[in-house]
Amino acid sequence: MVPEEAWYRAGEVEVGQRQFLVMDPDGYLLRLAEDIGERPAICRPAPVAGQQPVFERLTHADWSVSTAKRWSASARRQDDRWLVEAPEPVGNVAAFVDAAFADAAIQRVLLGFDFPIGVPIAYGAQTEFRSFREMLSALSGEAWSRFSEVARLPTEIGLTRPFYPLMSTKGVSRTELVAGLGVASFDDLLRVCERCTEHRQAACSLFWTLGGNQVGKGALTGWSEVIRPALLRGSKLWPFDGTLEELAHTPGVVLAETYPAEAYRMARAAFLPGQSKRRQADRRGKAEAVMARALRIPRQAGRGFRFDVGHHSEMKPARIPI
Structure with a gap:
């Protein structure tokens, strides 16, 4: 990835950093960043009537009892577009949570997990x-x-x-x-x-x-390794602490449960009989439908956002388990 300059809103100012990604010999992506100071916040257009506030960083973790099977993917809002990054291993869970709170110091973060959050x-x-x-x-x-x-x-x-x-x-x-x-x-x-x-x-x-x-064993690890520690640090929990619209106004980290099966359907990428989310070829075959759905969102929402698929097209497909 070519070094880029990015600015993030933090109250009445924007905090800047120069950043780039490199891949280590094992195929893991490392983000290196340098602070470049602050500047007065750029005034954004007034909200459109009926338009919901949005988070500035979205991260979803595909959870598992096995630490080796935990992967995450992120998207960050930059001006009028969303930059979608390549998936990467969750790695050390404490460091993963720390990174979310570090991001939350300068932007609103929504952190999603596909394990149950709540009880019957x-x-x-x-x-x-x-x-x-x-x-x-x-x-x-x-x-x-x-x-x-x-x-x-x-x-x-x-x-x-x-x-x-x-x-x-x-x-x-x-x-x-x-x-x-x-x-x-x-x-x-x-x-x-x-x-x-x-x-x-x-x-x-x-x-x-x-x-x-x-999903029970995954939930137990998720509650103990992520949810309880994050709540002790002041994170909010959807839907127990409010609607997403209300929580999007709240600085910091918001934790949420996600529903992959519903997401597949909404993106018109549901798995058909004979297909399986556990087969990489079947997952990769849904990429076109997902991208088509993403490109339709700006017109439907009237927000003018663009979606850029992250900076890792040089990565081998085997390194990106879609």
Whole structure:
């Protein structure tokens, strides 16, 4: 990448830096930057009636229990365009979160993850916590010390140990989880956003940890490694702390859960029968639809934004797992 000069709004001034990306011998991208001072903020056009405020940096992390499978992609707003960067490994999670807060010192950051953030209503009502935030805080207490331990036997399932089963064994069934958590049906262990719609099947319950589409173990690592530490540093949590429109007015980091299956559909890039998001060729085949959708957004939103696909076209396809 050729060195570039970038300016970011910070209150009444703009903070500048000269930056560029280099690739190390292992194929990882490194961003090097130098501060170049401040300047009076450039006045932007008055908001169009009905136009929502926007974040200046968007980062999405494709999460996994395995640290080697965690990847992130970012886009940053620069004047009238969005610069979309190539995916890169999340790497050290603490450093990843630190980088988001460093960016948030000069711009509004939306940080998304594809693991569940929240619990089913039927379960939450039993805990008597007033909010998911309150529940997260309580998990560090003695009464909830075994919350993240996946139950091995049905008799171990309970309010403070809701994840099951630890492994696949003969006779293991969802009815044991339903009975152990005292709900009427397995559907009661789905959050509203996980229920079946006309466009997709129901997702897997947060608490059921068996099968290829289980998400519970990923959520546990995400809550402990990202969500709880970030909340302690003052981040906001969507939707619990407000709507995206409200939170876009808030300086700092906003954390949000993302729904890849919904994003595929909205971008007209949904995977058809016989296709799989786990096959790179199938994922790459959706790139044209995604780009076409991105190019339509400016006309539909009336904001005049342009989308530039990041500065890494020289990278080999194998280095960019779309």
